[in-house]
Amino acid sequence: MLYAIQSLPFLWEGLLITLKVSTLVVVLSLIAGVILGIGIVYGPRWLYWPIRIYSDFLRGIPLLVLIFFIYYALPLIGVNFTNIMSVVVALSAFEAAHIIEVVRGAIQSIHRGQNEAAKAIGLRFTQRLLYVIAPQAIRRFLPPWINAVVDTVKGSALVSLVGIVDLTLAIQQVIGRTYIPMPLYILGAIMYFVINYILSSASRTLEARFAYIRE
């Protein structure tokens, strides 16, 4: 038990890796997903199909396969990522594919009369998006997006597969030295839970903040 407590700084290092990878992936996938999501709704036809295929394909393969593909297969054609970046890229690409669909759904749930009313007072495309569509769509965007963020935090455990010591691998290594699995696994589970519980709570607060439409 003492040994387990002495290993806490080591677990802390792992937790930081988990948080770093998660944060990076959340930001990258959000930017890519929102841009591509807007592209698929409002973009020209030649833009629609590539995004459509990208989104459907990435959502249709296991994340693990994607990570191994980027880590092991891409170097064969000269694309090299460090082990941590290959996971960040894989996770971001994967989450972005989901966010595209979330953005698309959120925008298309807004009645088209909203866009027409915004056009009728002379707002330009970006203004319509910024002042009329986005403030309404964000309400529908938040809950599934927070789910995606939670998935990302949990999915970041996959970095351990390419040899990076994140929270999950740190726990396993400590267990390997101490042979006391139960407390450590429970401790690890609690850490993941705390992170994700904070995220879910923040989400509920945000949703309440945007719940201006009483139907």
Place this chain on the structure above:
Amino acid sequence: MSASSSSLVVQVRGVKKSFGTNRVLDGIDLDVRKGEVVVVIGPSGSGKTTLLRCINLLETYDEGSIQVDGVEVGYHDGPGGTRQPRGDRELSHIRADIGMVFQLFNLFPHLTARENVMLGLRKVRGRSAAEAKQIAEQWLSRVGLGDKLDSLPSQLSGGQQQRVGIARAVAMDPKVLLLDEITSALDPELVGEVLTVVQELARDGMTMIVVTHEMTFARDVGTRIVFMDGARIQMQGTPREVLSASGHERLKAFLARIEMKHH
């Protein structure tokens, strides 16, 4: 000849439009002069709403010309006399001068009544916050909502929402106001308060094109009635001329159906 000297606000010439194989506008000609209230009537599917929506290019038109204040709405001249669809920026500029009020109000649900009216003034007209606020409050008071400035659309009745919709459109000081069946979604007892506002606008000289089924309104407020059926304008004239319907079978049939619905 410039449009302003002839006081021609809207000029529609030979406009045709199809949805797939279904022709909804089949050669429409229509002139609207400053201060006129043109009421468009006709059975559903006759193309009247589509015509209205073509005027501010919420729908494109396939052939013909629509000019508002002398400017072609949908197209600009390209090389060699071809016509090119206008881009978003040009269109927004043109639309700012064409007010529209919608059947389903289409208020912005995340904004208060005042903010709904202010949005276009701030972002399109470039007014300061203080100016926009003052103009918005002025118009909302005029439509009888001076005590509802901070209400969200969801807190307002249908009639009140539609009056915000009217205030939002007229606050932009449009050259012409398009009203698309603006009382059709309202409970009967709320129709009056909305039409009263429109009547006052008409009295103040606002140029309007009104698509409606309210024949009493058409008769009392319209300076001209246009009867559409089968994608064409079948007849137009003063309310007295049109509503007497002498010698026009389709119009007579339409008016008879309307009568039956309302009595």
